[in-house]
Amino acid sequence: MSSAEQWTHPEPREGPAATAAAPTAEQVIAGLRATSEGGPELVQLLTPEGERVENPEFDRYVADITDEDLRGLYRDMVLVRRADRESNALQRQGQLGIWVPLLGQEAAQVGAGRALRPTDMVFPSYREHGVAWCRGIKPEELLGIFRGTDNGTWDSVAHRFHPYTIVIGNQVLNAAGYAMGQRFEGKVGDDDGEATMCFFGDGATSQGDVHEGFVWAAVYDAPLVFFCQNNQWAISEPTERQSRLPLYQRARGYGFPGIRVDGNDVLASLAVSRWALDECRHGNGPVLIEAFTYRMDAHTTTDDPTRYRLSDELEAWKLKDPIERVRVHLVRHGMADQDYLDSVQADADKMAAELREYCFNMPDPPVRQMFDNVYAEPSPVLDAQRDEFLAYLSAFGGEH
Amino acid sequence: MAAPAINKPQTAPAVQSLTMGKALNLGLRAAMEADPKVLVMGEDVGKLGGVFRITDGLQKDFGEHRVLDTPLAESGIIGAAVGLAVRGFRPVCEIQFDGFVFPGFDQIVSQVAKLHTRTQGRVKVPMVIRIPFGGGIGAVEHHSESPESYFAHTAGLKVVACSNAVDAYWMIQQAIRCDDPVLFFEPKRYYHSAAMKAEIDPAATPDPLFASRVVRTGTTATLVAYGPSVKVAMDAATAAEEDGHSLEVIDLRTLSPLDLGPVFESVRKTGRMVVVSESPSESSIGSELAARVQQECFYSLEAPVLRVHGFDVPYPPAKLEEHFLPDLDRVLDAVDRSLAW
Ligand SMILES: Cc1ncc(C[n+]2csc(CCOP(=O)(O)OP(=O)(O)O)c2C)c(N)n1
Ligand SMILES: [Mg+2]
Numbered sequence: 001m002s003s004a005e006q007w008t009h010p011e012p013r014e015g016p017a018a019t020a021a022a023p024t025a026e027q028v029i030a031g032l033r034a035t036s037e038g039g040p041e042l043v044q045l046l047t048p049e050g051e052r053v054e055n056p057e058f059d060r061y062v063a064d065i066t067d068e069d070l071r072g073l074y075r076d077m078v079l080v081r082r083a084d085r086e087s088n089a090l091q092r093q094g095q096l097g098i099w100v101p102l103l104g105q106e107a108a109q110v111g112a113g114r115a116l117r118p119t120d121m122v123f124p125s126y127r128e129h130g131v132a133w134c135r136g137i138k139p140e141e142l143l144g145i146f147r148g149t150d151n152g153t154w155d156s157v158a159h160r161f162h163p164y165t166i167v168i169g170n171q172v173l174n175a176a177g178y179a180m181g182q183r184f185e186g187k188v189g190d191d192d193g194e195a196t197m198c199f200f201g202d203g204a205t206s207q208g209d210v211h212e213g214f215v216w217a218a219v220y221d222a223p224l225v226f227f228c229q230n231n232q233w234a235i236s237e238p239t240e241r242q243s244r245l246p247l248y249q250r251a252r253g254y255g256f257p258g259i260r261v262d263g264n265d266v267l268a269s270l271a272v273s274r275w276a277l278d279e280c281r282h283g284n285g286p287v288l289i290e291a292f293t294y295r296m297d298a299h300t301t302t303d304d305p306t307r308y309r310l311s312d313e314l315e316a317w318k319l320k321d322p323i324e325r326v327r328v329h330l331v332r333h334g335m336a337d338q339d340y341l342d343s344v345q346a347d348a349d350k351m352a353a354e355l356r357e358y359c360f361n362m363p364d365p366p367v368r369q370m371f372d373n374v375y376a377e378p379s380p381v382l383d384a385q386r387d388e389f390l391a392y393l394s395a396f397g398g399e400h
Numbered sequence: 401m402a403a404p405a406i407n408k409p410q411t412a413p414a415v416q417s418l419t420m421g422k423a424l425n426l427g428l429r430a431a432m433e434a435d436p437k438v439l440v441m442g443e444d445v446g447k448l449g450g451v452f453r454i455t456d457g458l459q460k461d462f463g464e465h466r467v468l469d470t471p472l473a474e475s476g477i478i479g480a481a482v483g484l485a486v487r488g489f490r491p492v493c494e495i496q497f498d499g500f501v502f503p504g505f506d507q508i509v510s511q512v513a514k515l516h517t518r519t520q521g522r523v524k525v526p527m528v529i530r531i532p533f534g535g536g537i538g539a540v541e542h543h544s545e546s547p548e549s550y551f552a553h554t555a556g557l558k559v560v561a562c563s564n565a566v567d568a569y570w571m572i573q574q575a576i577r578c579d580d581p582v583l584f585f586e587p588k589r590y591y592h593s594a595a596m597k598a599e600i601d602p603a604a605t606p607d608p609l610f611a612s613r614v615v616r617t618g619t620t621a622t623l624v625a626y627g628p629s630v631k632v633a634m635d636a637a638t639a640a641e642e643d644g645h646s647l648e649v650i651d652l653r654t655l656s657p658l659d660l661g662p663v664f665e666s667v668r669k670t671g672r673m674v675v676v677s678e679s680p681s682e683s684s685i686g687s688e689l690a691a692r693v694q695q696e697c698f699y700s701l702e703a704p705v706l707r708v709h710g711f712d713v714p715y716p717p718a719k720l721e722e723h724f725l726p727d728l729d730r731v732l733d734a735v736d737r738s739l740a741w
Binding site for chain 1 (some may be wrong): 414421443444446447448449451470471472473475476499500502538539540541542654695711712713714716717719720721723724731733
């Protein structure tokens with residue numbers, strides 16, 4: 001399954017058949033609802049109950065994972081969730097203008113994030129706080145976007161983690177171009193090859209930019225992993241508003257492999273991401289990963305999900321919680337005891353307290369910031385506009 | 401075939417005091433009741449009622465075939481609406497936020513704007529593209545922009561902006577009845593402002609859609625504004641009164657075609673004009689106004705036309721937007737500069 005060859009010619013399995021007479025909308029929806037468990041093709045290594053299931057194709061991609069590593073993945077997820085909850089609370093307390101929760105998507109993101117190497121490049125959307133964490137970006141560095149002081153301050157080149165992109169789909173084409181560049185510079189072809197991973201949602205798969213990104217990456221054999229987090233919702237619209245068939249199957253039409261992974265299983269996400277990146281490093285990209293997961297909180301802090309989805313759905317997904325299954329697994333197999341779990345919790349609490357403290361002390365940006373960096377080259381016209389405005393403001397007194 | 405007349409009250413028979421958001425909702429409802437060919441389409445407009453709730457309840461009452469929760473693709477929304485219009489429908493598209501119209505930009509300038517010309521007038525494109533625009537809501541990037549100039553610059557499109565609840569109620573219905581494509585800009589920051597609630601009488605006769613309006617008379621200088629800036633201009637006029645300045649305020653309402661008669665008349669009277677707009681100033685509605693006024697009112701002008709706009713920078717992070725947006729002080733400063741000329 002790890003070769004591109006097999007994936008470009010998959011055997012059709014059950015599910016809505018693309019060749020049959022067009023099904024009614026009701027049939028399509030019924031079909032998709034029936035596969036809301038992820039379907040038989042879902043790659044899963046750790047069940048929601050914390051059982052390790054064998055997978056002959058993907059086990060080898062995590063064969064090197066030690067107990068220590070597994071604890072590390074657990075710790076990542078706990079801290080990422082804690083930072084998310086703290087940021088959400090900071091919004092509720094008026095410290096942030098808005099927050100975009102990642103609750104429920106920790107495993108998908110940490111699995112993907114930990115599969116990446118420092119030399120790989122990442123193009124996130126706006127919910128990838130867990131991937132940011134794995135790229136060494138502190139939760140503090142995300143706050144400015146949501147507090148309204150900046151558009152993200154991390155060094156996107158040094159971290160190889162592009163700025164968050166809010167316009168749905170834009171970053172996918174940008175990622176395709178970046179990955180083309182990796183190839184043009186001869187950085188693919190062996191184990192040490194570079195790769196790019198771009199993140200987007202189920203809703204984004206309808207955007208022209210995403211389809212064009214598929215085409216471009218395919219035509220130029222770009223080392224690009226398309227990492228689609230299907231969290232079942234695009235604000236109020238369920239995934240079936242965007243597609244008749246499971247999203248990973250779209251890849252076939254563009255001529256590259258697509259795979260669906262349990263996005264709430266960090267081990268599976270890690271394994272599948274490693275496989276996909278490996279393919280890309282060796283020149284067999286691009287690859288599409290659909291991480292089947294769930295947005296457990298609102299779309300953003302301004303959203304009210306009770307208007308469009310039933311709480312039953314959330315309850316069902318809570319049973320598939322990404323963190324809980326790892327905790328159970330660790331404890332059951334003696335890889336972690338209560339002391340360890342407590343220490344992770346203590347780390348999370350400490351981090352959250354620091355995050356909070358940091359947020360409260362964030363200074364407002366100086367007015368002149370909005371005139372900075374509009375152009376790479378000097379712009380006398382804009383400089384004059386800035387100087388005129390600053391002079392005007394200084395008449396009111398104060399520092400700008 | 402003539403568009404059906406605006407139907408007389410069904411859902412809002414009585415005079416009501418409404419917010420702009422609610423007025424738009426009732427206006428859309430009235431248009432849908434009047435003409436079964438009117439469709440509402442966009443992201444999250446159905447079950448959720450739109451992220452601003454402007455289409456709240458419409459899908460429930462008119463059905464999923466008339467209120468479409470579309471796939472997440474603005475080019476798709478606009479492009480498919482063109483096809484529906486060709487087929488005889490009157491689509492009303494909602495673009496979720498100003499900054500998200502750009503994936504649909506190609507369809508707007510290449511097809512929406514040009515189809516009537518390209519078919520020697522055989523094919524009409526009677527669609528409305530609703531765009532919540534402007535800042536002041538403390539949002540993240542791409543949620544506070546003022547892209548109206550791009551569209552006013554494009555031949556074949558009509559562009560309007562409402563500034564108050566009464567206009568919102570009538571203008572949306574008139575735009576839907578219009579046989580040309582209309583870009584309909586709504587000042588999102590006032591959608592739910594209780595302070596801006598206004599009495600709406602569904603039995604009243606509205607002003608024409610493509611007409612500017614003097615909203616406050618004065619003699620010292622003319623302020624020209626549209627959309628969210630009308631309130632800023634009005635507040636400035638109130639404040640200026642205390643300084644003994646009598647400012648005339650014009651709500652443009654229509655940005656393309658411009659209705660400059662009232663503007664010229666006003667400037668001939670006051671001799672001074674200040675434009676107020678949230679959009680960047682370069683090649684903007686303000687630029688066009690300045691050019692036209694200096695051409696038509698040259699001998700009446702006591703000072704050059706001044707513009708109080710957003711700056712020529714990307715819309716800044718929320719903590720800086722109060723400095724980006726024209727405010728009362730900047731408007732009054734411009735009035736002072738005009739008077740001191
Ligand atoms: C071009 C564009 N249109 C609309 C929006 C508004 N918007 C923000 S997020 C979103 C839904 C995205 O859904 P999905 O791609 O599934 O990602 P998720 O938010 O679920 O992670 C929409 C419509 C946008 N940001 N950009
Ligand atoms: Mg989604």
